[in-house]
Amino acid sequence: MGRAPCCDKTNVKKGPWSPEEDTKLKTYIQKHGTGSNWIALPQKIGLKRCGKSCRLRWLNYLRPNIKHGGFSEEENNVICTLYLSIGSRWSIIAAQLPGRTDNDIKNYWNTRLRKKLVGKQRKDQQSQACRVSNLKQEIKSEPEYFAGVITQTSYWPSEHNSNMHMQVTNNHYVSSQHYDLNNQTSFGNLLLNNNTATATDTFNSQVACDVSLQQEQVYPITMNMINPINSGSDTCLPSNIFPRFENLPNELSDLICVNQLLQVDGSMQGFHGIGSLDMTNNNGSTNTTSTESTSWGDINSLVYSPNLASDYEGYPQGIPQDITFEESRYFGFPMQ
DNA sequence: AAAGACGCCAACCGCCTCTAG
DNA sequence: CCTAGAGGCGGTTGGCGTCTT
The missing domain is CATH 1.10.10.60 (Homeodomain-like)
Structure with a gap:
């Protein structure tokens, strides 16, 4: 009933x-x-x-002071950036655009911006697919190394270390703040603090974000992982994520970018490239449930979502047939 | 000129979260 | 702590206007 x-x-x-x-x-x-x-x-x-x-x-x-239509280029940028960072949280996005309603922004996204972005995405895919293919060859030549990376690294905090102290820096400011990454509002604040600070040039800014876990571990994270639009050829991933591949930052950045760009319709997709790795906690057990008890409505998108399969229909070179299970998950390819 | 396709957007639906009792 | 109900939110729909053939 x-x-x-x-x-x-x-x-x-x-x-x-x-x-x-x-x-x-x-x-x-x-x-x-x-x-x-x-x-x-x-x-x-x-x-x-x-x-x-x-x-x-x-x-x-x-309601007074409601604006209808006539979205400016700056508003477009804010919407795109936030959408790619936090997904379809229209109310949060609307909160960043005075006078705009969530419904208006949702309609605007669905009817215009998404098409615009998908068009750009298709172009980018063609050039990036080539580079992905090359990197895959490198992975095949060192499978034991990548297997280790995929199964042993957790970039999403477990329950035990989810309260993070972040020093967030970009071209404009430095802030030091505590965020509870299992708390949607707190995490939203992190994203919004970064994005709104650079509202006029969100597509250009470089944001570095050093994350110090309670256990004294340091996991540098770049906003490239959150915001794929920032993943241009001149951006860098922190070298200690893939310590033996510190000479390949651009390629890895592109991998994440490709993975993310193919998931325009998913929420939290900005984390998918890294979040799709197994979340393994300190005692070695797979921890895909570390966030399940949180208020995140869509946190399951942090692990592989089979629904994304349809997104690959336009993958120019097709999905490699000989890809392994872990590689599939890492790249975000659909299970075969 | 007519009909079908397409685009836009206001409004609805139903699920989830929050909170008062 | 539990529950009912209101608020909030995102996905979807339907109607209307415009464009294309």
């Missing part, structure tokens, strides 16, 4: 709002506020509407 409906569905009006309804709602809220009870509001003002519908109408249309 489902939950009880919030209102009598048979007795509420649906569809577009009339100017009279708008006036009633607007006048009442401006005068009395919402009274912290949307469900009761329509009855008070004699509207045959669901309370949720009133709330939506107010938030998306009637």
Whole structure:
């Protein structure tokens, strides 16, 4: 049995709002506020509407200082950057753009920006596929090394060390702050702090982020892992992630970039390239559940998602047939 | 000119989270 | 601690306008 409906569905009006309804709602809220009870509001003002519908109408249309349409280039950049960093958290994205509603941004993304980005993605894939292929040859020549990297390295904090102290630096500022990476708000703040600080040039800035775990381990992380758009040819991954491949930062960066760009539709995909590695904790047991008890709604995307298979239809050279299970996971290729 | 395709966007639906009792 | 209900959110739909054939 489902939950009880919030209102009598048979007795509420649906569809577009009339100017009279708008006036009633607007006048009442401006005068009395919402009274912290949307469900009761329509009855008070004699509207045959669901309370949720009133709330939506107010938030998306009637509220003062709402902007509609005409997204600027800067707003486009902010939306793209945040989407690639945190996925479809429209309310968080909207919070960074005064006057914009989550619904507006969602519609704008779905109808325009996504197409724009996918077009760019297809171009990039063609040039990068070649480099991925070359690197794969190197992996094959040193399989024991990559097997070690894939199974033994955890870049996502376990439950035991999820409270991180991060020193975040970029071209504009240095901040030092504690983040609880199992807390969505805290982690969101980390992302937003970086992105909003560079709102005017988010596509160009280099952001380095040193993460000191409680256990005195140091895991440098670049925002390239979070934001693939920053993964240009001149960006660097920290050398101690792949210590024996410190001469290959660009190639690794491209790997992550390819992996991420192919997952435009997933949330938290910015972490997928690294997060798709097994999360192995200190006692050696596989820890894919380290974040399951958190408030992250979509944290499972940190491990391989078979739903991504369809994203590979446009992979120019096809998925290598002889790729191993771990390599598949590492590259984010669908299971075969 | 007509019909079908396409794009846009307001609004709805249903799930999840939060919180008061 | 548990539960019910309201708020919040993201995915999806349907209607309308515009474009293309």
